[in-house]
Amino acid sequence: MKRIENRETLAQVRGNSNKQIEQSRCRVLICAGTGCLAGGSGDIYDRMCELVKENPDIEVCFEAEAAHRDGEIGIKKSGCHGFCEMGPLMRVEPQGILYTKVQLEDCDEIFHKTIEKGEIVRHLLFKQGDVEYPKQEDIPFYKKQTRHVLKNCGQIDAENIKEYLSAGGYQALEKVLFEMKPAEVIQEITKSNLRGRGGGGFQTGYKWSQVARQREKKRYVVCNGDEGDPGAFMDRSIMEGDPHKMIEGMMIAACAVGADEGYIYVRAEYPLAIARLKLAIAQAEECGLLGSNILGTDFSFCLHINRGAGAFVCGEGSALTASIEGNRGMPRVKPPRTVEQGLFGKPTVLNNVETFANVPLIITEGAQWFRNIGPENSPGTKAFALTGSVKHTGLIEVPMGTTLREVIYDIGGGIKGDGKFKAVQIGGPSGGCLISPHLDVSLDFDSLKKMGAMIGSGGLVVMDDKTCMVEVARFFMNFTQNESCGKCVPCREGTKRMLEILERIVAGNGEPEDLDLLEELALTITETALCGLGKSAALPVMSTLKLFRDEYEEHVMDKKCASHTCTALQKYMIAPALCKGCSKCARNCPVNAISGKIKEPYVIDTTTCIKCGACESACAFGAIYMEG
Template sequence: MKSLEELKEIRDKYRDEIQIRKKDSGKEHIHKAHVMVCTGTGCVSSGARDVVDEFNEELGSRNLKDEVKVVGTGCHGLCERGPLVIVYPEGTFYSEITRDDVAEIVEEHIIDGEIVERLLYEDKSGKKIAGYSDIDFYKQQKRIALKNCGKIDPESIEEYFAEGGYEALGKVINELSPGEVIEMVKDSGLRGRGGGGFPTGLKWSFAAEAPGDKKYVICNADEGDPGAFMDRSVLEGDPHGIIEGMVISAYAIGADEGYIYVRAEYPLAVKRLKKAIKDAEEYGILGDNIYGSDFSFKLHVKEGAGAFVCGEETALMESIEGNRGMPTPRPPYPATKGLWGKPTNINNVETLVNVPYIILEGPEKFAEVGTEGSKGTKVFALTGKVNNTGLVEIAMGTTLREIIFDIGGGVQGGKEFKAVQTGGPSGGCVPKEHLDLSIDYESLLDVGAMMGSGGMVVMDEDTCMVDVARFFLDFTQSESCGKCTPCRIGTKRMLQILERITQGDGQEGDIDLLLELGDRIKETSLCGLGQTAPNPVLSTIKFFRDEYEAHINDNVCPTGSCDDLALPYWIDKDICIGCTACVNECPVDAISGERKEPHVIDEDVCISCGACAEICPVDAIFQK
């Protein structure tokens, strides 16, 4: 075990090593350049590991490996343009890099000092941008939870030291009592980032005050929302940040053992977590007598099987204990009777990774960011019909418009924005009339949505809101553990109604029945999954009732998304040039006509797939 002084020496050594990644550091660098390659799951799926291998091979062949350091990092956020590469000391940002581009970067940039223009990030106006911080996607972000993601090697505890890692823990153990730590977290205004938004410091105080000679802390990393990858990116990009937050939490409540509950579907996150825990143990940051004190803490990784319901804390604890992951009634709450009947504190990934920042920088600095009731920042996975999909961290109080259009670059294909689903399958759809809504806990609840863990799915004018509600309810219904009747039967009945409506068999009274069922399920379900499952249905009825009515009363899907209700296509004979492109493209032979003569679509045969309209060179085909 190393002393605090020895760890500070290591910190200073590696701080010099990574100064090259600091703008205007003014230091004599150990290496000529650092090549930072994003190796988060998104970029890895696009070939990032091949890029890393190619850089090492190319630099080795030129005898430059002692001069240039290649670093695999966590997620940079701009997943739409991966694999991403940043070359320091200039901080030049290259996007969509393949192994075939590597030799050019080494030759022109690293050896000759010239930026490779063709590989630079290009914004929606066509402008090439070299600087990481000059890209609109990053300009308006405020990074606290993600401050290390993309900036350090997540598999190097020494690089975490260099960024001030584990200094907050040292301060806590050497300077603060458990009660003082809890008061700092309370003063910061940090609320749970897992969805409920419960005050974190207050939650810690409940566990601290609970009697018991054995207590636990748990990190809930069971992220299962469709389109969500916030926690995964932090787990992969900054595993030591989570560990440090957990150890501080354990010190504050008097726990000596903890679990990180992460789904087995995140193999890279699991790998990096296990290495981080092993390295922390070797340095004496985990284990017995941390920093020479009488405080000890052991940490385990528990891999979950991927059940969405295990995101609910009582179901999660049942799973850790080896039982089927099913919720249990509350009270008693985990703070007094949790894992194996002992007082337990549970926080999600993003909540915990904020804690070291609060301790080091002070609660006042954290509380300066955000709104009166929602302090700090929030990480969102921005997905769907938006140009810049990826991971974003914004100050609470930022508007939906700023996230979707300024950071996200607007809707794909120049189409009109229609709605955004926030909070995953437990959240709700927010329509365009609320684009200037402030992102905070209360504002989202006021419009029938919720913060959730941070999923944000953007929808355009072609999205059928009835089908969106069906999609999310299909997910939550299939993920119901079946323990309580309202969720097991109620969500199934709601799903059956939605399926009928999207298939053209909607009945008068279906909308009122959905509203009644939704309210009953919310009021009577055992856990948060059932209590929030109706939200997508209720919010889409609230803002898009006319689409439900069109499906039921007119037997039409206004967007053409529901195959059984899609409007047929027709050809404007005054525009058609008889090129036969549509005839060749139609999968069901619904189009007829002689060459150079206007064509006709047989509505009884047409399946409204739209293939003909997409290929028509003169835009003569329309949907009725």
């Protein structure tokens, strides 16, 4: 693409891109996000491309309104469609058909039936009960969402800047460069009350205004793409599926605060996101939307990518900037804040991926439009990664203020296996638990804070009644302890002590005083840790102790785990009334822990039993069961 020197040329390029898409005979958008690629969507893409080459003159048979289309059959790599449970996914336009769980062997049928004849391949449609859904927008998983930040993910070619332009891309930047002053940009973001989507919910406009008012003229814009929460993949999907939207948000921030250089800090475990960002930056530079004198103005901006250091703590602002500088990623004492002395000691705007992706929407649609979505003090939408014991896992976007019930039951389809809802872990290792009485609580910053939880980056791990909450607390504490940078004693030593206690409890060696000690340690760490990650490290334990203390007491007092999750507390037993004395269990036991006489009930020596389950599998009468 030739360099775009002015607004007129940009409008022309956008118009040509729109025309090319509108005249295409057919567009096949194959999910090329990390999840679907792992399921084989890369091979599906290659096969569909082969079929197009083998049939260059095929007539596309769709509804009458598409009959005038005489362009290409476009096979596109899109970003994550969101419906991860049903991947690999394929969307066929202009019909808007969504095919689910597509396999390589389905490609020929899709091509010759749907593209050539206009017929629907019904066994690939999403079905719920007796209802099948040909159109993507009619599927309850999508119909209940409000997709603004994720609108382009799954709808455009993630590797082509022209498709982003055709979807309205860089219109916000154009408006900022030619119609607004820097102070007006900050004012608009401030009026929108956009709060940071990385966890803390800090007002974005105020942060930008603090950077703009600094005397130091060299400023930086940094994007935090170090998404480290277990089960979270919102930022990754935006970087993979719509990288230009985030880049445009960063450029608008740079215009507003007077920065000419930016950095994107991405998890090293996100190779596809890094590749897509590199490609997006290269394409933007080639057409003159990044670099010097953008669109013929005096605004210049260059962008760099930094791979993460592999540490969860690098998601904290001062640790992140230290890592970019080539130092060990460790938080520092504040003040000074990042807005005063951030990257290389200069004033720095630091927001996460989703926050920057909201900025172009606010500039084009207006602050009031944004504020009309969700509650007054937490406006806009929020992307969540819905995982765990829910029927329809995936990436969703809903207005702030949506209830947990709507997310789990209306969008997620309810608990997997029609089980009973027990809890949801929200906010990852820095978050807390919500239970049944919280199902109708508004999912926004302030409401969750009152519940002792936080939105965090947006991970939602749903748990059913077969989940052991003590083990959940141990899992998150193990993660936090491993990821502690070790700089401050409360976090370094306190989390280690808490983990040791939790490991004793799940091993059946807990004592009553351990519960009081856990609470004391949690309070101390929260009040004295150096950084925000340390201060929130004990939240999963504090939350589960408060809401599920009876489970902790059961582990400690009765040495039992009702969910049969904690192996050390499990015991295989034989019900005498059901045992026929066939000896099959004893013959299959690898450690000879079962004894008895033929035609009489057998007995398991629980001190010798290794809990392998071989006896339970061998018993034909259901006489062997798990206790505890």
